[in-house]
Amino acid sequence: MSTKPDRAAWLKGGTAACSPQAEKQARPQRLVLLGAPGVGKGTQAELLSQRLGACQLSTGDVFRAAKALNPCERTPALSAALDFMRQGKLVPDETVLDMVRERVGCLRCEGGFLLDGFPRTVAQAEALEHLLQQEKLQLDAVLSYDLPIEKIVSRLSGRRTCAGCKAVYHVETRPPKKPGVCDHCGGGLIQREDDRPESVRVRMEAYEKSTAPLADYYRQRNLLVSVSAEGTPEEILQRTLKALGGQR
Numbered sequence: 001m002s003t004k005p006d007r008a009a010w011l012k013g014g015t016a017a018c019s020p021q022a023e024k025q026a027r028p029q030r031l032v033l034l035g036a037p038g039v040g041k042g043t044q045a046e047l048l049s050q051r052l053g054a055c056q057l058s059t060g061d062v063f064r065a066a067k068a069l070n071p072c073e074r075t076p077a078l079s080a081a082l083d084f085m086r087q088g089k090l091v092p093d094e095t096v097l098d099m100v101r102e103r104v105g106c107l108r109c110e111g112g113f114l115l116d117g118f119p120r121t122v123a124q125a126e127a128l129e130h131l132l133q134q135e136k137l138q139l140d141a142v143l144s145y146d147l148p149i150e151k152i153v154s155r156l157s158g159r160r161t162c163a164g165c166k167a168v169y170h171v172e173t174r175p176p177k178k179p180g181v182c183d184h185c186g187g188g189l190i191q192r193e194d195d196r197p198e199s200v201r202v203r204m205e206a207y208e209k210s211t212a213p214l215a216d217y218y219r220q221r222n223l224l225v226s227v228s229a230e231g232t233p234e235e236i237l238q239r240t241l242k243a244l245g246g247q248r
Ligand code: AP5
Pocket: 035, 036, 037, 038, 039, 040, 041, 042, 043, 044, 058, 059, 060, 061, 063, 084, 085, 086, 088, 089, 090, 091, 092, 093, 096, 116, 117, 118, 119, 120, 121, 124, 155, 156, 158, 159, 160, 168, 169, 170, 171, 173, 174, 194, 203, 229, 230, 231, 232, 233, 236
């Protein structure tokens, strides 16, 4: 079992602190991961986090963690968010932004950060820019992962996720050592509710309409780094590190 940070400050919010804390990096990397549902953002975020020491900040993981809360502990906005998510629709910008603002300490993390699944609309990207300006922080790059749709569908249908630490597996291409059990924390592996075909279709449409325009937004700011998501996770990681190296 590994001792990677549990991301409690991000997943739980409030006064929760990560254990162990992320190590301070000499040059913390502050990156955004863009790409269609299932392209492999979470998988790359996990690998990049091990390499760069930066923390994976996934907005989807926060909503999924909130599902475990007792229904009376959920705010109306959070209950509505979980409903949107189940259907494959985007959660309203205001709900997402409230959640990120509450966790602004994670943007200041001395290990750096890997934003995974946020921002997802131009309004969210503008709000992030504003938040980073206030904190006197800058993005180093926005990684945009591309893959043909048929390969994405096969990645989504075989995905399994740890109910505990949220690590991501695939029944064929990235199986756990012991079937159904997480290599990292020993938690049980589950299939995500929004990986049903009808929700996947809605998620792809939302991506095309609301998130794909972000590539232009970041290209105009000279931050966009396009990376092919073909091949094994390790090959994509190497391609990403090379592309980031070329940026500096
Ligand atoms: P979110 O959790 O962000 O999901 P997503 O963007 O749909 O992306 P996924 O997590 O499905 O895919 P991924 O790219 O991370 O791929 P993965 O690495 O798992 O959001 C979920 C929902 O939350 C949204 O629909 C929305 O409702 C809500 N939400 C979240 N953020 C929001 C926001 N900012 N605004 C509004 N709403 C928001 O890989 C997929 C599979 O492929 C895995 O099984 C993996 O093992 C396998 N795999 C990965 N890489 C490879 C490879 N190279 N070769 C073979 N298999 C691979």
